[in-house]
Amino acid sequence: MTARDVVLARLRAALAGAPPAPVHHRPGHRRQGELPPGHPELVDLLAERLTDYRAQVHRATEATVADTVAGILAAEGAAAVVVPPGLPAGWRPGGVELVVDDDLPADRLAELDGVVTAAAVAVAETGTIVLDAAADQGRRLISLLPDRHVCVVRAEQVVATVPEALARLTPDRPLTWISGPSATSDIELNRVEGVHGPRRLHVVVTDG
Amino acid sequence: MTETFLGMPATAPAGVGNLRGDEPFPVAARRALADAQLRRNLRHATGTIRAKSAAVIGEVPDWPELRAAGRAIKSDTMARLPELLEQLEAAVTAAGGTVHWATDAVEANRIVTDLVRATGADRVMKVKSMATQEIGLNEALEAAGIEPVETDLAELIVQLGRDRPSHILVPAIHRNRAEIREVFLREMPGVDPALTDEPAALAAAARRHLRATFLSTKVAVSGANFAVAETGTLAVVESEGNGRMCLTLPETLITVMGIEKVIPTWDDLGVFLQLLPRASTGERMNPYTSMWTGVTPGDGPQQVHLVLLDNGRSAVLADEVGRQALHCIRCSACLNVCPVYERTGGHAYGSVYPGPIGAVLSPQLTGVEENASLPYASSLCGACFDACPVMIDIPSVLVHLRARHVAEQRAARRTPSAEAVAMAAAAYTMDHPRLYAAAQRAAGLGRIAGRALPPPLNGWTASRDVPAAPPQTFRQWWSERSRS
Numbered sequence: 254m255t256a257r258d259v260v261l262a263r264l265r266a267a268l269a270g271a272p273p274a275p276v277h278h279r280p281g282h283r284r285q286g287e288l289p290p291g292h293p294e295l296v297d298l299l300a301e302r303l304t305d306y307r308a309q310v311h312r313a314t315e316a317t318v319a320d321t322v323a324g325i326l327a328a329e330g331a332a333a334v335v336v337p338p339g340l341p342a343g344w345r346p347g348g349v350e351l352v353v354d355d356d357l358p359a360d361r362l363a364e365l366d367g368v369v370t371a372a373a374v375a376v377a378e379t380g381t382i383v384l385d386a387a388a389d390q391g392r393r394l395i396s397l398l399p400d401r402h403v404c405v406v407r408a409e410q411v412v413a414t415v416p417e418a419l420a421r422l423t424p425d426r427p428l429t430w431i432s433g434p435s436a437t438s439d440i441e442l443n444r445v446e447g448v449h450g451p452r453r454l455h456v457v458v459t460d461g
Numbered sequence: 462m463t464e465t466f467l468g469m470p471a472t473a474p475a476g477v478g479n480l481r482g483d484e485p486f487p488v489a490a491r492r493a494l495a496d497a498q499l500r501r502n503l504r505h506a507t508g509t510i511r512a513k514s515a516a517v518i519g520e521v522p523d524w525p526e527l528r529a530a531g532r533a534i535k536s537d538t539m540a541r542l543p544e545l546l547e548q549l550e551a552a553v554t555a556a557g558g559t560v561h562w563a564t565d566a567v568e569a570n571r572i573v574t575d576l577v578r579a580t581g582a583d584r585v586m587k588v589k590s591m592a593t594q595e596i597g598l599n600e601a602l603e604a605a606g607i608e609p610v611e612t613d614l615a616e617l618i619v620q621l622g623r624d625r626p627s628h629i630l631v632p633a634i635h636r637n638r639a640e641i642r643e644v645f646l647r648e649m650p651g652v653d654p655a656l657t658d659e660p661a662a663l664a665a666a667a668r669r670h671l672r673a674t675f676l677s678t679k680v681a682v683s684g685a686n687f688a689v690a691e692t693g694t695l696a697v698v699e700s701e702g703n704g705r706m707c708l709t710l711p712e713t714l715i716t717v718m719g720i721e722k723v724i725p726t727w728d729d730l731g732v733f734l735q736l737l738p739r740a741s742t743g744e745r746m747n748p749y750t751s752m753w754t755g756v757t758p759g760d761g762p763q764q765v766h767l768v769l770l771d772n773g774r775s776a777v778l779a780d781e782v783g784r785q786a787l788h789c790i791r792c793s794a795c796l797n798v799c800p801v802y803e804r805t806g807g808h809a810y811g812s813v814y815p816g817p818i819g820a821v822l823s824p825q826l827t828g829v830e831e832n833a834s835l836p837y838a839s840s841l842c843g844a845c846f847d848a849c850p851v852m853i854d855i856p857s858v859l860v861h862l863r864a865r866h867v868a869e870q871r872a873a874r875r876t877p878s879a880e881a882v883a884m885a886a887a888a889y890t891m892d893h894p895r896l897y898a899a900a901q902r903a904a905g906l907g908r909i910a911g912r913a914l915p916p917p918l919n920g921w922t923a924s925r926d927v928p929a930a931p932p933q934t935f936r937q938w939w940s941e942r943s944r945s
């Protein structure tokens with residue numbers, strides 16, 4: 254008998270000895286929020302919740318994204334940032350050195366001052382952005398090693414609830430759910446921002 | 462050994478891992494109670510988290526429905542556990558991962574050690590994981606000449622301080638900032654001697670300390686909070702980004718997961734991702750959640766392993782009443798509300814699973830006789846049940862395990878203690894609602910009249926107080942108990 258056979262046989266024996274009642278239906282829960290994706294009040298809620306967890310939120314239009322991102326980077330003195338290969342040309346900031354990710358080695362990424370990505374979806378109620386490694390977001394590594402993450406979210410990507418976000422995502426991509434900058438509650442259970450992930454998180458929300 | 466015997470539910474083997482303490486709970490707890498600093502640290506930390514958690518749970522309009530859904534999903538999972546594990550295995554394999562099965566801690570440690578050896582690495586980085594602590598993986602790796610590096614801040618504090626974890630979520634909860642600073646100054650190579658005890662400064666010191674490790678280590682070991690059977694997706698919930706580092710940077714990723722962590726569908730994640738952070742750290746959402754399904758070409762580890770661990774879980778599943786302990790999502794809310802935990806701390810429980818959930822899980826994993834004092838490590842006040850996001854009825858399981866302890870002692874022809882006999886009677890009464898209600902009413906009167914219960918519960922109150930008003934009653938229970 255392999256370990257697999259043993260474990261499965263043990264579990265079947267456990268259930269046969271004391272059969273559990275089958276669960277025929279699951280109690281319902283709230284799947285959708287009251288507001289449709291992209292509603293201005295949802296965008297406001299996302300901004301409020303992100304700010305509550307020390308992310309910085311900026312507003313832009315599709316036409317002003319590049320300038321907004323450039324302003325954020327300049328204000329913090331960031332000189333060189335990485336971008337994923339599929340970041341829209343119109344979002345690329347001027348005034349900084351842009352390094353397009355081309356399987357850059359980790360130690361090179363760790364030296365850069367920041368990263369600019371898109372997002373796959375955002376959850377207003379929890380203040381969360383989700384990356385799914387699409388071409389405009391890039392490999393997981395590029396949004397992890399640089400100390401500053403600027404993430405551009407389109408208003409129509411903002412949903413109210415976690416179940417709504419899951420319905421828009423697919424499990425065959427690696428997913429990273431981000432709610433504020435890196436933090437820890439390990440010291441006296443007080444939240445402190447800034448451990449291993451990017452210590453600064455800027456979210457730019459565009460409204461079309 | 463016959464094949465039939467091999468295929469029967471089995472408890473976790475002794476002599477490996479961290480499920481059994483060196484001494485019974487009352488002995489360890491007595492020492493902890495003498496430590497005033499420990500109690501101050503715990504009171505401050507658990508009070509902070511309770512307030513945060515209550516606030517963010519209050520924002521969720523359908524919290525009761527979410528809890529009920531969480532419980533239903535877990536019950537359904539347990540009823541179909543063998544099939545769901547086979548489905549998970551097939552999905553992970555189809556996505557390029559490799560699945561291993563381990564009947565117990567010894568086997569799991571050997572599988573992981575062999576996998577690390579095969580890569581040629583002599584160091585692994587670890588994301589905080591209860592399962593690997595349970596099986597004593599670090600000790601096994603060290604014995605094989607492989608250095609395990611804990612990357613979670615609290616685990617790092619514990620590892621550097623040569624200490625033991627004392628809380629599921631915050632293993633160093635028993636340490637305050639001044640003590641953490643001392644550990645760092647003493648044990649962290651190259652640390653700035655001017656380090657202050659500001660939490661932000663301590664976190665920054667950990668960041669500097671671990672950067673080089675993250676960038677140069679080729680193998681990582683993680684646990685998993687959830688595994689989705691239908692898709693093969695694994696999820697790790699964390700705060701600091703050390704999890705993302707371990708899940709993204711190395712060439713090889715080995716995940717060790719208790720078999721009860723599987724959930725049926727992708728959609729089910731929506732329930733647990735709402736329950737866990739609010740009940741656990743008191744956040745609307747933890748800073749980072751990573752999900753991966755097998756191997757993604759060009760992104761993250763290209764060798765992905767999943768070790769499915771039994772180690773006593775089949776024995777827990779075999780107990781009709783006790784199996785709900787397998788529903789636990791390790792949020793630690795029950796610890797944070799427990800009057801006993803708040804006074805004794807986690808070390809007194811002897812196991813990696815402390816607090817109320819530990820008191821019902823550890824004895825079932827090891828066999829009740831090997832952790833016989835744990836089901837008594839509670840005042841049955843019920844706060845844990847109220848706090849549990851998946852509605853595990855911990856008080857009922859405690860009472861049930863006390864009865865099992867009595868029955869097993871009787872079967873072994875040993876005379877059960879007076880306390881054990883009283884508990885068996887209590888278990889019987891609590892299984893019979895009308896009797897229980899009558900006894901409770903009488904108990905309420907009894908508290909005023911002189912803290913005694915009517916038969917059959919009087920054997921129990923002879924040695925302690927009636928369960929209510931946690932702070933005073935536990936202390937009183939304690940002082941009476943230590944005198945007897």
Ligand code: SF4
Pocket residue numbers: 788789790791792793794795796818845848849850851852853
């Ligand atoms: S038993 Fe419930 S409250 Fe306790 S850690 Fe598990 S899920 Fe959380």
